[in-house]
Amino acid sequence: YKRQIENGSSINVSTIVFDTSIDLFKNIDLVNRAVSLWKQTQPLLRSRIFVNDDDELKENNLELGKYFVFADDSVVNNMSNVKYLYFKASPDSSGSGTNNNKYDDCKDYWKLLVEHEMTMPIDWCNGLMWRLIFLNMNPCGSEANDGTTFKYGLLISVTHAIFDGASAFFTLNSLFHLIERLFT
Numbered sequence: 001y002k003r004q005i006e007n008g009s010s011i012n013v014s015t016i017v018f019d020t021s022i023d024l025f026k027n028i029d030l031v032n033r034a035v036s037l038w039k040q041t042q043p044l045l046r047s048r049i050f051v052n053d054d055d056e057l058k059e060n061n062l063e064l065g066k067y068f069v070f071a072d073d074s075v076v077n078n079m080s081n082v083k084y085l086y087f088k089a090s091p092d093s094s095g096s097g098t099n100n101n102k103y104d105d106c107k108d109y110w111k112l113l114v115e116h117e118m119t120m121p122i123d124w125c126n127g128l129m130w131r132l133i134f135l136n137m138n139p140c141g142s143e144a145n146d147g148t149t150f151k152y153g154l155l156i157s158v159t160h161a162i163f164d165g166a167s168a169f170f171t172l173n174s175l176f177h178l179i180e181r182l183f184t
Contacts, residue, residue, distance in 0.1 A: 011117070011118060011120075011121075011122055011157060011158070011159060011160070012157070012158050012159075012160055012163065012164060012168060013114050013117045013118055013155060013156070013157045014155070014156050014158075014168045014169060014172075015110060015114055015153055015154065015155050015156075016153070016154045016169070016172060017110070017137065017151070017152070017153045017154075018151070018152055018153075018154070019149050019150065019151050019152075020149070020150055020152065021148055021149060021150070022150065022179065022180070022183050023150050024084075024134055024136075024150065024152055024179075025084060025086065025134075025136055027183065028084060030179070030182050030183060031134065031179055032079050032082065033182060034175060034178040034179040034182050035079065035082055035132070035175065036077070037178050037182075038171075038174060038175045038178055039076060041174060042171055042174075043068075043070075044068065044129075044162040044163070045128065045130065045162075045171075046070050046071055046076045046127070046128070047068040047069065047070060047071060047127060047128070047129065047162065048068070048069060048070075048071045048075075048123075048124060048125060048126055048127030048128065048129060049066060049067070049068060049069075049124045049125065049129070049161065050065075050066070050067055050068070050069040051065070051066050051125075052065035052066070070127075071126065071127025071128055072126075072127070075126060075127050075128060076127070076128070081128050081130065081131040081132065082131070082132045082133075082134075083131070083132070083133045083134070084133075084134045084136075085113075085133060085134070085135050085136065086135070086136030086138075109135075110135050110137065110153040110155065113133060113135065113153075113155055114155060117131070117133070117155060117157040118157075120157065122157070122158075122159045124159060124161070129158060129159045129161065129162050130156060130157060130158040130159070130162065130163070131155075131156070131157040131158075132154065132155070132156055132157075133153075133154070133155040133157075134152060134153075134154055135152060135153035135154070135155065136150075136151075136152060137151040137152055137153050138150060138151050154172065156168050156172060
């Protein structure tokens with residue numbers, strides 16, 4: 001899939017919308033810790049693609065070596081590929097403070113993020129070959145739906161070289177288990 005990745009294709013974006021009693025945005029450090037542990041459970045979450053473009057191989061018409069290697073520790077250990085987003089409604093133009101615009105309930109904004117993520121290249125050369133976006137989907141401007149349940153969307157963008165749609169959901173399940181265990 002390397003050539004497809006270079007061309008900006010073969011990027012899968014999967015989304016899970018879920019309710020939880022854990023306020024993820026008040027516990028970002030805990031979620032980041034879970035993501036760090038999650039990376040340790042799956043070698044491909046710490047990988048990038050290495051291309052051996054040795055001139056001697058080219059001269060002898062030998063196929064260039066392409067394989068997975070671990071990304072540099074500085075790349076693996078940072079959280080630059082994990083984002084936390086929320087939307088907040090703007091007041092209406094009448095100044096009444098009530099917003100009757102049907103688009104301000106935030107429930108469908110995640111679909112725009114999926115479209116956006118499909119256009120963003122993956123840094124296969126330096127790693128990591130995936131991104132996460134935690135999206136606060138509670139009604140705009142409110143903390144939670146009922147004070148005890150929080151609604152989120154989770155978008156995972158990956159190259160098809162490391163996950164397909166089904167395996168992305170499977171591996172996200174292990175991330176959810178880590179978050180739950182760290183929280184409890």
